Amino acid sequence: MKVTVIDYGLSNLLSVERALTHLGAQVEITGQADQIRQSGALVLPGVGAFRDGMAGLEKLGLIPVLREKCAQGTPLLGICLGMQMLFEESEEFGLHQGLGLIPGRVVRIPDRDAEGRPQRVPHISWDPLLVPQDGALARPGQDFAGTVLGAIQPGQECYFVHGYEAKPAGPQYRLADTAYGGRRVCAAAQKGRVIGFQFHPEKSGPVGLALLKSFLELCEN
Amino acid sequence: MEAKKKVRLIARLDVKGENLVKGIQLEGLRKLGDPHEFACRYYEQGIDELLYIDIVASLYGRNNLSEIVRRTCSDVFIPVTVGGGLRSVEDVRHILSMGADKAAINTAAIKDPTLITRVAESFGSQCMVLSIQAKKSRDRAGCWEAYYDNGRQHSGLDVVEWAKRGVELGAGEILLTSVDCEGLQQGMDLDLIRAVTSAVNVPVICGGGAGKAADLIAGAQAGASALAAAAILHYNKTDVPRLKAELRAGGLEVRA
Numbered sequence: 408m409k410v411t412v413i414d415y416g417l418s419n420l421l422s423v424e425r426a427l428t429h430l431g432a433q434v435e436i437t438g439q440a441d442q443i444r445q446s447g448a449l450v451l452p453g454v455g456a457f458r459d460g461m462a463g464l465e466k467l468g469l470i471p472v473l474r475e476k477c478a479q480g481t482p483l484l485g486i487c488l489g490m491q492m493l494f495e496e497s498e499e500f501g502l503h504q505g506l507g508l509i510p511g512r513v514v515r516i517p518d519r520d521a522e523g524r525p526q527r528v529p530h531i532s533w534d535p536l537l538v539p540q541d542g543a544l545a546r547p548g549q550d551f552a553g554t555v556l557g558a559i560q561p562g563q564e565c566y567f568v569h570g571y572e573a574k575p576a577g578p579q580y581r582l583a584d585t586a587y588g589g590r591r592v593c594a595a596a597q598k599g600r601v602i603g604f605q606f607h608p609e610k611s612g613p614v615g616l617a618l619l620k621s622f623l624e625l626c627e628n
Numbered sequence: 629m630e631a632k633k634k635v636r637l638i639a640r641l642d643v644k645g646e647n648l649v650k651g652i653q654l655e656g657l658r659k660l661g662d663p664h665e666f667a668c669r670y671y672e673q674g675i676d677e678l679l680y681i682d683i684v685a686s687l688y689g690r691n692n693l694s695e696i697v698r699r700t701c702s703d704v705f706i707p708v709t710v711g712g713g714l715r716s717v718e719d720v721r722h723i724l725s726m727g728a729d730k731a732a733i734n735t736a737a738i739k740d741p742t743l744i745t746r747v748a749e750s751f752g753s754q755c756m757v758l759s760i761q762a763k764k765s766r767d768r769a770g771c772w773e774a775y776y777d778n779g780r781q782h783s784g785l786d787v788v789e790w791a792k793r794g795v796e797l798g799a800g801e802i803l804l805t806s807v808d809c810e811g812l813q814q815g816m817d818l819d820l821i822r823a824v825t826s827a828v829n830v831p832v833i834c835g836g837g838a839g840k841a842a843d844l845i846a847g848a849q850a851g852a853s854a855l856a857a858a859a860i861l862h863y864n865k866t867d868v869p870r871l872k873a874e875l876r877a878g879g880l881e882v883r884a
Contacts, residue, residue: 419724455752531831533883568754
C-alpha cells in the first residue's frame, strides 16, 4: 500500500512515516501538488498552530488540490492539527478558514471543567475513545464495529495533545469522543472517506498502530 | 462526581555519552547500560512516555543524543521528549527530525527566555517543555531557585515566577525536577509540586525523589499531571505494569 504524507513545512513527519512504514506501507513524503494529485491515499499530519498550517498548505497551492482529491473519494486521514484543518474554521489566534471538508469548527478547550474548576490546557493525556452519545457513525451503546475504529474496543486509550477541539456540525460526522474535565471532546470525525483523528495514532502504542492499519485497509478498498 | 485523577507515567532516561546513567542530586553518576534497550523494555511494558536527557550536553555545548533518539523512535510508538544542550530553534528542529516529539529546555531558556517563544512559534507550544531544576532557596524560606547546567549553576530566578513567565512566553508543559530530592528515593518535594502546579495552568511533569509507588501517588495528589520515574524503574525495583497497578490501587487513573 502506497501512502502520501503531506509535507507543508510545519510538522514532525518522521513519527507518522515510521509508524506507517512499520505497518508495511510504502510512504511518500511530499508537498508537491502534482504528486498529491496522483496519490491514492493521503495523510495530513500536523502539530502547531492552525493559522500556520493553513498558510503552509496555501503557500504550496494544496488547498484546492485536497478539496479536489476528496471530491474524487481519495481517502484522507488528518491527524491532530491535520484533523482540525479538515473543518470549516478555527478560532485559534483569530478566526481562520480551514479546508471545509467536514462541516464544523474548531474552538479553544475551555479552561474550566464541567463543574467550573480550573483545568489544564493543553489537554495532554492518554484518554479513552468512546462511542458518541448521539453518534450516527458508531452505534450508541455499542462498539466501533463497521467503522475505521472497528479494530479497537471503546475505552481503549490514545495519546492526545491539543489546546483546541473540533466541534463537528452534526452527529453524522462524529466518529468518536473522548472525555476531558467531565466533558465530551471530539476524538475522531468522518465525512465519507475523509477521516480525522484528534489523538496521535503514531504515538499511541499498539492501539494507535491498529487504527493506522485500519486506515490503510480502508485505502485498499 | 469526583473523577479519579489521571496521570501519565514517564520513564526518565538520563544519558551520558552512550550510557544510561543515574546519579544522586544530579551528581555521582552510575552507568546502567544501553539507554535504547531500557527504552524498548519500558515501551513494551506500557510506559506512557519517554524522556531522554543528555545530562552533560549543556556543560560542553553539544548534544549527543541524536543517534540514540533516532534508534529509539524507530522502535517505539509513544511520545518522546528530549532535553539537554538544546540551545536554538535549529537544535530543536534537528532533534525533532530524529523523531522526538517535544523539546525540554532549561539552560538556554534561562540565558535567553525569548527562545521559549521562538520554539513555541516554530513548532507549537505542545513541543516546548520548560525544564526547571529546582533547589530550595538558602535565603528565602518556602522558595526555590532555578538551577541550570545540571544543577550546578544557580540562576537567581524564583522557580514559581519562572514557571509562570515560561508559560506566558509559550511553554506548553513544564518538567519540574527537585534537585534536593533527586536520586535519594526518599519522596518527592510535595511543597514544590503544589507551589508550581497551582501557579500555572499547563500540565506539569514532576520528578525527583520517588523511590516507591506511594511517593509517586503523593506527587500526583499534590498536583502533578505526569510523573517522571527513573531510579524506581532502572534499578529493577519494579516494572511498569506492577508500578501502574500500585498507582491504580492508590486511587490514580493510569493508562491500561
